[in-house]
Amino acid sequence: MRMNMWTKVLPLVMAGAAAMGAATTANAPTTLKDAYKGDFVVGAAMDAGQIAGTDQRGDAIIQAQFNSISPENVLKWVVVHPQAGKYDFDLSDKYVAFGMEHHMFIHAHTLIWHNQVPAWVFRDDKGNSLSRDALLARMREHIQTVVGRYKGKIQSWDVVNEALNEDGSIRQSPWEKMIGEDYIEKAFEYAHQADPQAELYYNDYNLENEAKRKGAIALIKKLKDEGVPVNGVGLQGHYNLTWPSTQQVDDTIEAFAALGMKVAITELDIDVLPAGGKQPTADVTVHIKENPALNPYVNGLPDAVQQELAKRYGDLFGVFLKDRDAVERVTFWGVTDADSWKNDFPVTGRTNYPLLFDRSGQPKPAFEAVLKAATGPAPGK
Ligand code: G3I
Secondary structure, eight states: OOOOHHHHHHHHHHHHHHHTTTOSSOOOOOSHHHHTTTTOEEEEEEOHHHHHTOOHHHHHHHHHHOSEEEESSTTSHHHHOOBTTBOOOHHHHHHHHHHHHTTOEEEEEEEEOSSSOOGGGGBOTTSOBOOHHHHHHHHHHHHHHHHHHTTTTOOEEEEEEOOBOTTSSBOOOHHHHHHOTTHHHHHHHHHHHHOTTSEEEEEESOTTSHHHHHHHHHHHHHHHHTTOOOOEEEEOOEEESSSSOHHHHHHHHHHHHHTTOEEEEEEEEEEOSOOTTSOOOOOTTOOOOOOGGGOTTTTOOOHHHHHHHHHHHHHHHHHHHHTTTTEEEEEESOSBGGGOGGGSSSSTTOOOOOSSBOTTSOBOHHHHHHHHHHHSOOTTO
């Protein structure tokens, strides 16, 4: 059941007042998961060190602050199924065990993507391209093995990741070229067969841009018309200080909610560094040449930018809170700034500051802004 701000805050106010002999008015939540309890779960993507237990500082932050987890890499095809007939569930088993031990919402990323999928997947043992039927059979075997292993434990899956071009057309990935556009519906069908209770998501970046959003809306409508078991849309949320506008985010969430989709913000981070001339993208094949002018904050983030980042995070969580009936989950793509892929993308070796915890694991002003947004006035409430 979802609660409004007062049904959420009142018990905390009363509990706080009772605990302190009614000497104070409110004990504001000090964790992300408590601040948004009843609105949506708040998650972090775990890297291999956090999953293996070698990053104990990261694990402590995850346990204290988050009630949902995503695997940054360990459930991608290349990790879990590196060779034909050979699965490696070492890290993914540990990932799921971590979530179960700490009673978290366990999400998984991702079944079908064009990156981090080994070349052998598309070839037979003589090195020839597979036929449509043979590739579908391989896709089905993979999905049923991986989803089936965690049936009843992993609650939601990114079934298909990044199937769209920026203009909204279907990306000509190896999956599309060798199977046809219906690879998308087949992937959802196979996942649903493997775990009928799991929530199944389509996940992508830049859906806040109109052309790509229109393509995604058309895709979801088509899947729904065909009776394909799709439950939600993941907005990756790789944002910067100015793009997308909060209006774009709001419009995008509402557009998918209007189609009956659950919405998750799946990979949230905010890039504070110069873009280097490219429009925002999360296409991992993009590389921009290193240049000191693109790496201005090696010795620390200036306070003005720190405050700008905090305000930006507060504004975005204001939108997520306003749209809490549609938003199921908000997940950060990493825990501390030191972990983030944004230190190496789209320029390698930069010092970026995209998350809520700094390089020593301390909460940043952006963390406080996100907590504050949970109890502050949300636009449109
Ligand atoms: O595991 C190997 C390790 O054995 C090797 O020593 C090391 C040397 O470079 O590489 C390690 O693999 C790296 C892997 O991350 C784990 O750290 C890969 O090179 C590197 O390419 C990979 O990057 C990941 C990227 O996806 C790859 O596509 C990032 O961590 C991950 O954050 C990023 O996540 C994607 C989402 O899946 C989809 N949306 C965009 C998002 C950001 O690109």
